[in-house]
Every structure is written in C-alpha cells, then in structure tokens.
Amino acid sequence: MLMSFPAGLCPTVEVGGYMSGWGYGLLFRKYGLATDNVIDAQLVDAKRRLFDRKSMGEDLFWAIRGGSGGSFGIVVAWKLQLVPVPKTVTLVNRILEQNATKLVRKWQTIAHKLPIEFYSGITFAPIDIDGHQGTKKTIVASFHALFLGTIDEVLLIMQEKFPELGLLREDCTEMSWLQSILYMGLLPNDRSYQNPLLSPSFKAKSDSGGCIGRGVGKTFGGRSTLCHHKFDCIRRNNGWNSIQCNRGGILYKIVYSVGWAVEDNERWEWYVNWSRRLYSYMGPFVSKSPPRAYISYRNGETSYEEARVWGIKYFMDNFDKLASVKTMFDPDNFFRHEQSITTLSSPSNMEL
Ligand SMILES: Cc1cc2nc3c(=O)[nH]c(=O)nc-3n(C[C@H](O)[C@H](O)[C@H](O)COP(=O)(O)OP(=O)(O)OC[C@H]3O[C@@H](n4cnc5c(N)ncnc54)[C@H](O)[C@@H]3O)c2cc1C
The missing domain is CATH 3.30.465.10 (Uridine Diphospho-n-acetylenolpyruvylglucosamine Reductase; domain 3)
Structure with a gap:
C-alpha cells in the first residue's frame, strides 16, 4: 500500500x-x-x-x-x-469559457458536497489574448481539482454532481501520486528543480468565505468591480487570485495574490497596495462576524493594538x-x- x-x-x-x-x-x-x-x-x-x-x-x-x-x-x-x-490520481483543469458566473456560483454550493477524495478550487488569472506577452490580457476563471482516483470515476461523479461544468475526458490527466505532488508544487517532472517559486516576487493575503454571501459568486464570476481591480493590475503586469474550497464551518479559503517580474521590483509598493485595495474591496463579501484568516498566512499588517482582534480572527x-x-x-x-x-x-x- x-x-x-x-x-x-x-x-x-x-x-x-x-x-x-x-x-x-x-x-x-x-x-x-x-x-x-x-x-x-x-x-x-x-x-x-x-x-x-x-x-x-x-x-x-x-x-x-x-x-x-x-x-x-x-x-x-x-x-x-x-x-x-492511491497509486493513480486524476488532475482536472477546465477553463470556464461560457457562463462563468453561473458556474462559479454553482461550484460554491457543491464543492464541499463532492466526495472527500476531491480537492477543488477556482482560480482567476490573466491570460494573453493576442499571443504577445504583456500587451493584451483578459481574465479567465478556471476550475481545478485533484481526485484520489481514476478519470472514469471523476467523469461519473461530475456528471452527477456538477453536470453544468461539462467536464470532458481531455480536461483530466491521470498520473501517479508522486507526479501530482510535483505538478501541484509547480516542480519539473525530473531532477532539474531550481526553486522556481523564488521568482517572480509576489504578495499574498488570505480571507475566509465561511459566510460567503450571494454577492461574491456574482462578483467573482462577473465583470464587476473585482475584475476592474484585476484589470487595473494586469494592465501593468501580472495579477491573479484564487479561491480554494475548504471544509467544515469555514467553506472557503481565499488567497489574493499578486506577482511581478524581478525587473519591476522597484515598484513593489504599487503591487502591495493593489493587493490591499482588493482585500478591502472584498471585505463585505467574506466572513465578517468575526472576520477570519489562516494563521499560516499571517497578516502582519494588522496593528498590534488589535491583539485580541487578530487572535479571534x-x-x-x-x-x-x-x-x-x-x-x-x-x-x-x-x-x-x-x-x-x-x-x-x-x-x-x-x-x-
Ligand atoms: C510560497 C508559499 C506556499 C505555501 N503553501 C502552503 C500550503 O500549501 N499549505 C499551508 O498550510 N501553508 C502554506 N504556506 C504557509 C506556510 O505554512 C507558513 O508560511 C509557515 O509558517 C511556513 O513555515 P516555516 O517553518 O517555513 O516558516 P518560518 O517563518 O520559519 O516559521 C513560521 C513561524 O513558526 C515558528 N517556528 C518555525 N519552526 C518552529 C519550530 N520548530 N518550533 C516552534 N516554532 C517554530 C517561527 O518562529 C515563526 O514564528 C505557504 C507559504 C508560502 C510562502
């Protein structure tokens, strides 16, 4: 075993x-x-x-x-x-091209009800639309998952639980457990690892969506202010963020991340401020009573005076x-x- x-x-x-x-x-x-x-x-x-x-x-x-x-x-x-x-697991990656708003909202209602062999999330990321990096970009939402089992099982489950996603066999890749670790950790599938995560620079903040409101599905999936925030950022360089599904009382762990190229390091403050703006924009849509955060994504920007406030968070x-x-x-x-x-x-x- x-x-x-x-x-x-x-x-x-x-x-x-x-x-x-x-x-x-x-x-x-x-x-x-x-x-x-x-x-x-x-x-x-x-x-x-x-x-x-x-x-x-x-x-x-x-x-x-x-x-x-x-x-x-x-x-x-x-x-x-x-x-x-299991020896074999399945990676799923599907770009939500049509009806992204509806699909993101639906995912929020079913993700925690999928079998516990599923780890799933939705990521919003900029992509090039003209083939020339950095000139014209748009934002796409994509569904991603790791399933502890085979493609056939994934297709059966998703057909029953999330048929609107229209998952196809070509959206899924079977691989060994070990290969999936390398893939999810963004590591090459050989011994040429040179710590790719050290570049580019990035800033991340976390939130939780235990009390995720109706507004957020619309916001994430639609062309709303959130997207303006993102466009604002990606026009200059490279921004992305992701929601990942959690379990139990807190349904969603949300990560807002922004990355930038090493050559742009002098302008780090602009990117950090952008992530603060996005975080505060999202405030009304995430857990509020009290607001919550993941201890391992420590929010050093909370003032020390609020010791008990962050403790409860x-x-x-x-x-x-x-x-x-x-x-x-x-x-x-x-x-x-x-x-x-x-x-x-x-x-x-x-x-x-
Ligand atoms: C790129 C990136 C990806 C991440 N991915 C994940 C993820 O997938 N899952 C997840 O849960 N978290 C993730 N995290 C968060 C990560 O778990 C925390 O940053 C964690 O604190 C890192 O541990 P460290 O020992 O490397 O950090 P350090 O900064 O060295 O330590 C963090 C704190 O723990 C204390 N500490 C360290 N070692 C000990 C010890 N032996 N005994 C007592 N106290 C100790 C330190 O004093 C410090 O207060 C990620 C973070 C980054 C930057």
Whole structure:
C-alpha cells in the first residue's frame, strides 16, 4: 500500500511553521490537516527542558498543533501518522469559457458536497489574448481539482454532481501520486528543480468565505468591480487570485495574490497596495462576524493594538484557551513575536 502524509502544496515551506499552524494540503478533505496527523512531539521550553506528549500534557500538545509557531517553545521532533493514497490520481483543469458566473456560483454550493477524495478550487488569472506577452490580457476563471482516483470515476461523479461544468475526458490527466505532488508544487517532472517559486516576487493575503454571501459568486464570476481591480493590475503586469474550497464551518479559503517580474521590483509598493485595495474591496463579501484568516498566512499588517482582534480572527473561540495554555507554560512570554499567543496578563505584544 502506498503511504503519504497530508503535507502542503509548496516545496519551499519548512516543517516547523507549517505543522505549528494547522497545515493544509491536497489530502485535507480526506485526512484532515497536518496537525490532525501528529501522534507525538518533542518540545524544548523556555527553561531548556525537553518534553514529549506525555510529559507536556494534552493541553500543550493541542496548542502546539495549530496554535502558531514561536509561541510555546521549540518543537525539535514531530512523530507523524502516515495515510494511504492511491497509486493513480486524476488532475482536472477546465477553463470556464461560457457562463462563468453561473458556474462559479454553482461550484460554491457543491464543492464541499463532492466526495472527500476531491480537492477543488477556482482560480482567476490573466491570460494573453493576442499571443504577445504583456500587451493584451483578459481574465479567465478556471476550475481545478485533484481526485484520489481514476478519470472514469471523476467523469461519473461530475456528471452527477456538477453536470453544468461539462467536464470532458481531455480536461483530466491521470498520473501517479508522486507526479501530482510535483505538478501541484509547480516542480519539473525530473531532477532539474531550481526553486522556481523564488521568482517572480509576489504578495499574498488570505480571507475566509465561511459566510460567503450571494454577492461574491456574482462578483467573482462577473465583470464587476473585482475584475476592474484585476484589470487595473494586469494592465501593468501580472495579477491573479484564487479561491480554494475548504471544509467544515469555514467553506472557503481565499488567497489574493499578486506577482511581478524581478525587473519591476522597484515598484513593489504599487503591487502591495493593489493587493490591499482588493482585500478591502472584498471585505463585505467574506466572513465578517468575526472576520477570519489562516494563521499560516499571517497578516502582519494588522496593528498590534488589535491583539485580541487578530487572535479571534485566526483562532475564534480557541484564542482564550491558547492564552491560558501560554500563561501556564510560558508565563514570562519568552517565546514571542508580533502575533504570537499572548499571556492572559499581557494581552498585547506591543512593547516587544
Ligand atoms: C510560497 C508559499 C506556499 C505555501 N503553501 C502552503 C500550503 O500549501 N499549505 C499551508 O498550510 N501553508 C502554506 N504556506 C504557509 C506556510 O505554512 C507558513 O508560511 C509557515 O509558517 C511556513 O513555515 P516555516 O517553518 O517555513 O516558516 P518560518 O517563518 O520559519 O516559521 C513560521 C513561524 O513558526 C515558528 N517556528 C518555525 N519552526 C518552529 C519550530 N520548530 N518550533 C516552534 N516554532 C517554530 C517561527 O518562529 C515563526 O514564528 C505557504 C507559504 C508560502 C510562502
């Protein structure tokens, strides 16, 4: 049986922060987050003592698996549970040419009801329409998915659950599990890997669409202000963003990304401001009560005064319990940074 671990998509991410901050990947709908698959850990605390799961106790073991890195101690070892994966998986990629608005809205209503073997998302990206890079561009929405099974199974399921998509066999590619990891991580299918993700430069922000409103489907799929924002950006260079389907109470993790060529690095501020404008434009359409964000896409732009506000944004009801665990195991706040978990007596890390 082929075994794997529910790890992330990106080859440049290290294990320390990834495991401390939930860690999503291609397998999370079937097997949960990376932190759900940790069996044991070894942690060094501020007094240089070494603990394992038994000696640290279940509260601290809970906190280090998603309560954010750099808050409780240094994890020096993780013991992981592997999970079975099929030898053959199917990648799906379909550009939504006709009725994109309707299809994006429909996807929002069915994505979380697809079998848990599906990881799916919608991406909006600029493409060249005149064949000359950078001169004339338009925006296309595309549906993409990884299915833990064969093309025949994908076609049957999509015919039943999402017939409007009109998925064709040629939109699907069967490959080995290992090849799919390389593909999703944008790695070449050989040994010539030279860290392509270091270029171009990019800025990303995250949001959640647990309370995604009717407006957003229309907005994403239509020629609305969002597209004006995007056109505004791609006229100058290169912008894209994506929505990915999550599970449970929070249905969608949204990533707004903008990338630019290395030659344009001097103008980085323009791109960063563009992503801020897009983020704030999307505010009314995403989760609001309270707004939510993924801890591993830390939003360093939140002011420190809002310590509890961002704490709840990332951790919701769990924030207070994390602060209690922090107070018990690191009362002097030795492990801290701008957005580490605070002790109950110092609700902000402002005076770092
Ligand atoms: C290009 C890119 C793609 C990404 N893709 C994914 C993805 O597919 N899935 C996903 O879930 N996330 C993804 N992320 C987010 C990623 O999980 C976080 O950025 C994560 O914090 C990276 O971990 P790191 O150890 O590399 O980072 P670092 O910046 O080194 O660490 C992040 C925090 O964790 C702390 N930390 C690091 N190691 C330890 C340790 N051993 N013990 C205690 N604390 C520690 C650090 O002090 C810091 O506070 C992606 C990020 C990028 C930039």
